[in-house]
Amino acid sequence: MKLLDDSDDFDGVPLSHRAMAARPAPYLDGLNAAQRAAVEVLDGPVLMLAGAGTGKTRALTTRIAHLLMLGRARPGQILAVTFTNKAAREMKDRIARLLGEAVEGMPWLGTFHLISVKILRRHAELIGNGDLHLKPSFTILDTDDQIRLMKQLIQAENLDEKRWPARQLAHLIDGWKNRCLTPSNLPRGEAAAFDGWGGRLYAAYQDRLLTLNAVDFGDLLMHCVTLFQAHPDVLKTWQDRFRYILVDEYQDTNVAQYMWLRLLAQGHRNICCVGDDDQSIYGWRGAEVGNILRFETDFPGAQVIRLEQNYRSTPQILAAASGLIAANAGRLGKTLWTDAEEGERVRLIGHWDSEAEARWIGEEIEAFQGGHRAALGPVSLNDIAILVRASHQMRAFEDRFMTIGLPYRVIGGPRFYERQEIRDAMAYFRLVVSPEDDLAFERIVNTPKRGLGDKAVQTIQTIARQNGVSLLEGARIAVEEKHLSGKGLANLRGLVTDIGRWHADAIDSTVRHVELAERLLDESGYTAMWQNEKSPDAPGRLDNLKELVKALEEFDNLQGFLEHVALVMDRDDGEAGEEVSIMTLHAAKGLEFPVVFLPGWEDGLFPNQRAMDEQGTRGLEEERRLAYVGLTRAERLATISFAGNRRLYGQWQSSMPSRFVDELPQDHVEVLTPPGLYGGGYGGAMAFAGANAGTDMHDRAAKADVYNSPGWKRMQARAAERKAPVHRTPVTIDAEPAAKFGVGDMVSHAKFGEGRIMGIAEDTLTVQFETGFKTIKAGYVRPVGDGDDVPF
C-alpha cells in the first residue's frame, strides 16, 4: 500500500474510507488474546502493561499498522514516541515489514527529543524572554558545551569553581528542566539551591542560551511545554493533527514528558501508553514511576491491558526474576508465565576477586564455543552478553578478553560522538555552518595549537563583547586592528580567512559537503595534528575521523548531519564478526540474549551504595528492578556472580555478596563452586560464600562442599555472634581491624567529624566526610549510629 505523505494542510480533510478495513487482516494472526486486544482497542486511553519479553514491540507496531490499514489515521497523524533512536528505528522497520512496504511517511515516529525539535523549529520565535528569542536555526548543545557555558557563568559571578562545580549546577538545572521548572516558575526553595545562586545562575544560563541561539537537551521538552501552555492556538493545531498517540516505555517518562504528552493527548484522547513498572530504571534522571502507576486516574476511562505471556525466557529464569522483584512494594503487579521448556536454573558463583571473576567468565565462554554445553546447543559469541552495573566493571573483562583473544564489543561505552577528535571536528563543521557559534569557535581556535592561548582568547572576547558581535567577528576585528602580535596574529588571520572561505563553500551548493569536510580537516591542520601525535591512540583517532567523514555521505549537507548528531548520539555499529557484548544493565534494557552473565552482585556496587544513600528505599527498589531487567534479558541461561575483592578507585576493596543474591528464590538457583577454592589462600572467598549461606541459602549448605569448609564455619560462627544483617558486614581475611566496618556504615573521626564509609581496603577506609573524601586507617575512626550493625 502506498502511504500518504505528511502534509501541513490536512485539517478537516476527511479520511478516505478504505475498503480493506473489512477484510481479515493477516498481520493479526499469531497474536495472543491480550496482544490482540492491545492492537484492536483503538479509541480512548489505553495502558498496555507489558512485562519483559511479552511481545510489546510487536503489539505496538501491529497497532500502528492496524490504524493505518483501517484508515483511522494517515501516517502523519500518528504520534509515536520512543526513548531511544534504536527503538524508533526498530519500530519503523517492523511497521514496514507488517505492511509489506517501506513506510515513507511516519514523520512523527521518533524520540521525545526528535519530535520536540521538529515542533520547536516551527515556532522558534515564540520561545524567548524579552527581546531575546530563538531562531528556527537554533543549535542543540550537548553536555560538554553545557558545562563549559556554566563554568563561564560561574566565573562571571566571581564564584569559586571548587565550591560550586559546574557539573553540579548542570545536574541541578537538568533536574529542574526535567520537571518543567523555568527560571520564572522555579519555587523559592529550589532557587535557593547552590547557596542561593541556583535561580540566578539558571536565569543567566537560559539567557545565554538564547543569545547563542541554542538550546540544551532538557530545553527541547521544556520549551515545547511552555510553548503549548502559552499559545493555545499552537497547541490546538498539534492536538488536531495527532489523532492517535502511542508511547513506548511509559514508565521512564519524567514530569516534562508527562506534561508534554498530556497536553497533546487532550485533543483526541486516543493515547496508548506501553510500559512495565517493574522495568523503571531511570528515576535518577527524573523518570517518575508514578506516571505509570497513576495512569488510570490521569486518564479516566482508561483500559488496562496486561501482556503476561513471556516468549523469551525459560521458566527457571522467569521464576528467579519474579521471585526477586516480588520484594518490591507498590507494583501494579503482573504474573509472567511461559510455556517454554523448563531450562536450567540460574547459576550463582562467588569469586575471590574481580579478576578471577573475569577469568572464569572468559573460560565459560570458551567452553560454550568448544561445545561443552551441549544442552544449550551451539552458542555464538553474539548470543552472549555480560551486563554490568557500572561501566568501570567493564575494564576487567576487556583486559581479560584482550589477553585470551576473545572478541568482544563494548556497547554504549565512550560514545563515538563524544570522543575528543569527533567533537573537535564537529566544532569545525558547526562554525562553518553557523559562524556565530561561539562555543565552537572557542573549542577550535587553538586546536591544533596556533599560539592562541587564554590571553588571546580573552582579547577576542573583549572585542566581541564591545562590538556586540560573535567571537569569529571579534577575531576578524582583532586581526584588522592588530590587537594581537606576532605568530598569534598571523595564525588568527589565517584561521579567520579560512573559515570565511569554508563558510562560503558550505553555502555554495556546487561544493560537495563531504569534500568540504575533508578539505576543512586538512587545511585547518587538524588531521596533521593527530598524524604528528605519537601516542598509541592517535591512529585510532584518525580512523574515527575517516569514519566521521564517511558518515557524512548519508546526508545532503552539513546542517542535516549536525542536526542528526545532536539528537542521535549513538552510532549504529556495523555488524562486525562474532563478538561477546559487554554493556551496562541500563544499556541492556530492551535487548535479549540466549546467554547472560551478571557479574558484580555485591552490596555497595549492586545495589549501588549511592542510589541507596540518596534515594533510600526508593533507590533500593530501583536497583532491584535493574536486577530484574538484567535477569529477564536472558533467554536460556543466566549466571550471577560476585567477587570478594574488587579494585575500585585505585584500591583493592573487599565486599559482600549482594542482598539480591539472598532474595533469589533458591529453588531456581544452582550454586557453583568457584575454581581454586581449595588451593589455599582463598579463605576470603570461602568465608563470604558462607556468609551468604547464613541466610536463606542455608539449606543448600549440605549440597555444596564449600559450606563445609572451615572458612564457612568460621564465618557462620562470626555471623551468629553479631546478629547484624550479615550482608552489611564485610569480611576480611584475617579479621583485620577493618572487619569491624562495612561499606555504608557511619563513622566518626576526631578531625573530620562524621562520614560514611565508601570503600574498604585491608585496614584502610575510604570515607566520605562533609568536607570530601578521605582515605584513613581504620584505627582512626570510631563507628557511630546504629550500634547493632557494628559490634565491638
Place this chain on the structure above:
DNA sequence: GGAGGAGGGTCATTA
C-alpha cells in the same frame, strides 16, 4: 605569553 610536564587535589553509577 604559550606549551608541556609534574604534582596536587578531587572525585568516585546509571543515558
Place this chain on the structure above:
DNA sequence: ACCCTCCTCC
C-alpha cells in the same frame, strides 16, 4: 584513577 593548576622552559 583522573583532572586541573601551577611551574618552568621556550
